[in-house]
Amino acid sequence: MKIFELQLNEAFEISRWKYEGEYSFYNSEKSEEAINELMNGTYYSVRNDVNELIGYFCFGRSAQVPGGQKTGLYTGDNVLDIGLGMKPELTGKGMGMSFLTAGIIFADKTFNPHRLRLSVAIFNRRAVSLYTRAGFKAVSSFQNNGTPFVIMIR
Numbered sequence: 001m002k003i004f005e006l007q008l009n010e011a012f013e014i015s016r017w018k019y020e021g022e023y024s025f026y027n028s029e030k031s032e033e034a035i036n037e038l039m040n041g042t043y044y045s046v047r048n049d050v051n052e053l054i055g056y057f058c059f060g061r062s063a064q065v066p067g068g069q070k071t072g073l074y075t076g077d078n079v080l081d082i083g084l085g086m087k088p089e090l091t092g093k094g095m096g097m098s099f100l101t102a103g104i105i106f107a108d109k110t111f112n113p114h115r116l117r118l119s120v121a122i123f124n125r126r127a128v129s130l131y132t133r134a135g136f137k138a139v140s141s142f143q144n145n146g147t148p149f150v151i152m153i154r
Helices: 008-015 021-026 032-038 066-070 096-111 125-133
Strands: 002-005 043-047 053-059 079-086 115-121 137-144 147-153
Touching (some): 008 032, 008 053, 053 096, 066 137, 079 096, 096 125, 125 147
Parallel strands (some): 079 115
Antiparallel strands (some): 053 079, 115 147, 137 147
C-alpha cells in the first residue's frame, strides 16, 4: 500500500462512497463543505499495488469527533489523532490490519508522535476489534449527536 497527499479527484470519489446497513452512518455528502474538509491538507489517500484508491487516513483535528472536542477529551502532549476510511466494497474482507498498519507506519514516520489516538463509534464492532488487536486501548467515551463513541490510545 502507498500513501499520498489526497488529490481533488480522490476527494470527489470518496464523497460518493456509500456504506450499507448500520455502516451508512459513515456515508458522506457530496457537498462543497465535505470536499473542502477532505482537501484541508490533513487527508491522505491509500492506493494498492495497481494504483487504485482503497481508502484514506486523516490526522490531527480532522480525526477528532465534535462530541469529544466539546467535552475536552482530546488533550495530551505529542498525541496524534488518526482517522481512516476504507472503500465500502473492501470492508469486512480481512484487509483491515494491513490497512491500519500502513497508516500507523506512515503516521510514525511523518509525524513522530509519542502516542496515537482514535475515536470510533461503539456500534462499529469490526473496527473496535481491529483497533484492540492493533494495541489500542479504550480510555474514555462520549456521545456525538446521540451516537456513543469510544476514544482509544496506542
